Amino acid sequence: MNQHNNIDRRAFLGMTGVAAGTTLAGAATGKTPLGSNSLAPGDDHRGVACISSGNGRPATSKAYEMIMAGRDPVDAVVAGVNIVESDPNDMSVGYGGLPNEEGVVQLDSCVMHGPTHKAGAVACIEDIKNPASVALFVLKRTDHVMIVGRGAKQFALAHGFKAEDLLNDRARKAWLRWKENSNPNDDWLNAEQMDFDPNEGREGAMGPIPFTYGTINCSGVDANGDLASVTTTSGLSYKIPGRVGDSPIVGAGMFCDNAVGAAGATGRGEAVIQNCGAFSIVREMENGLSPTEACLAVMKRIADRTKQKRLLNERGEPNFGVTLYALRKDGAYGSALMRGRGNFAVTTSAGTRHEACASLFG
Numbered sequence: 001m002n003q004h005n006n007i008d009r010r011a012f013l014g015m016t017g018v019a020a021g022t023t024l025a026g027a028a029t030g031k032t033p034l035g036s037n038s039l040a041p042g043d044d045h046r047g048v049a050c051i052s053s054g055n056g057r058p059a060t061s062k063a064y065e066m067i068m069a070g071r072d073p074v075d076a077v078v079a080g081v082n083i084v085e086s087d088p089n090d091m092s093v094g095y096g097g098l099p100n101e102e103g104v105v106q107l108d109s110c111v112m113h114g115p116t117h118k119a120g121a122v123a124c125i126e127d128i129k130n131p132a133s134v135a136l137f138v139l140k141r142t143d144h145v146m147i148v149g150r151g152a153k154q155f156a157l158a159h160g161f162k163a164e165d166l167l168n169d170r171a172r173k174a175w176l177r178w179k180e181n182s183n184p185n186d187d188w189l190n191a192e193q194m195d196f197d198p199n200e201g202r203e204g205a206m207g208p209i210p211f212t213y214g215t216i217n218c219s220g221v222d223a224n225g226d227l228a229s230v231t232t233t234s235g236l237s238y239k240i241p242g243r244v245g246d247s248p249i250v251g252a253g254m255f256c257d258n259a260v261g262a263a264g265a266t267g268r269g270e271a272v273i274q275n276c277g278a279f280s281i282v283r284e285m286e287n288g289l290s291p292t293e294a295c296l297a298v299m300k301r302i303a304d305r306t307k308q309k310r311l312l313n314e315r316g317e318p319n320f321g322v323t324l325y326a327l328r329k330d331g332a333y334g335s336a337l338m339r340g341r342g343n344f345a346v347t348t349s350a351g352t353r354h355e356a357c358a359s360l361f362g
């Protein structure tokens with residue numbers, strides 16, 4: 001039995017479990033069980049596929065095109081996310097990403113290559129807008145897995161990356177607005193405290209803006225079943241300088257096992273790290289769950305293991321967002337989020353589109 005047949009059989013066994021009423025979505029919501037039906041069409045897909053978080057349509061499109069042209073999936077997914085990293089309008093990654101509490105953009109990324117099982121990562125890197133490419137250099141050109149901070153920047157410069165200021169005007173103004181609203185007793189005045197029109201010479205209103213965990217994960221599989229995955233981010237906005245989230249942690253924000261599949265995460269990185277998110281998704285697929293069910297299983301584990309009251313709502317459910325993504329070796333794929341509606345990007349032979357994520361708490 002070849003690998004693809006093996007995975008299909010495991011997936012079938014997993015779906016049988018779902019049909020028997022053990023569905024995780026149903027367990028959380030009391031709603032109709034989620035099986036391998038039209039709610040999760042990706043579970044039935046086979047063949048070349050690239051998937052990403054919802055902000056990754058250009059990434060999956062580019063990665064798919066490169067894979068179809070015969071390029072290694074690891075080069076393809078990194079080239080894909082480079083587009084989003086370089087986009088000044090995406091405030092969650094790379095250039096234009098939201099900074100830390102001191103107004104400094106610090107970026108995290110990791111990448112993994114299925115066939116060699118090699119990984120590369122950078123964390124807290126400053127002034128380099130494509131950390132995913134630096135992570136790929138760590139993977140290809142060093143015997144290490146992770147380089148952080150000043151060392152990561154020096155490593156990038158040694159490989160010809162250019163240093164540049166990543167804090168564009170839009171992100172700087174958002175940071176300033178956060179700073180002016182974060183402490184009513186400090187000397188940075190917010191809109192109500194000012195004697196002058198706070199919007200004069202500025203774009204938009206001056207209300208406080210929430211913290212964000214914006215990130216992009218992108219995974220790809222080629223016609224041989226070879227996989228790669230990458231995650232890249234500017235991390236939690238206005239974070240404590242030096243804070244590292246899940247995105248550069250192999251096994252948390254991204255993991256790839258060429259015998260099984262690849263997975264990634266976006267959202268509250270602390271919760272993903274504490275539950276070994278991406279690694280756990282891949283293991284759930286190895287144990288027979290479909291990609292969507294594997295994402296839901298790990299989401300449920302994250303929910304069940306959230307104990308701090310300040311992180312729970314009145315129903316005892318996590319009050320934060322996490323979205324998980326899974327791509328199996330045979331081309332099946334899926335995604336799940338904690339609650340509400342959301343979508344993820346997919347490119348297959350049917351084109352590039354958004355598909356709906358399954359939702360643990362509906």
Ligand code: GLY
Pocket residue numbers: 213214215233234235236244245246247253265266267268269270
């Ligand atoms: N998931 C992105 C972060 O927490 O930094």
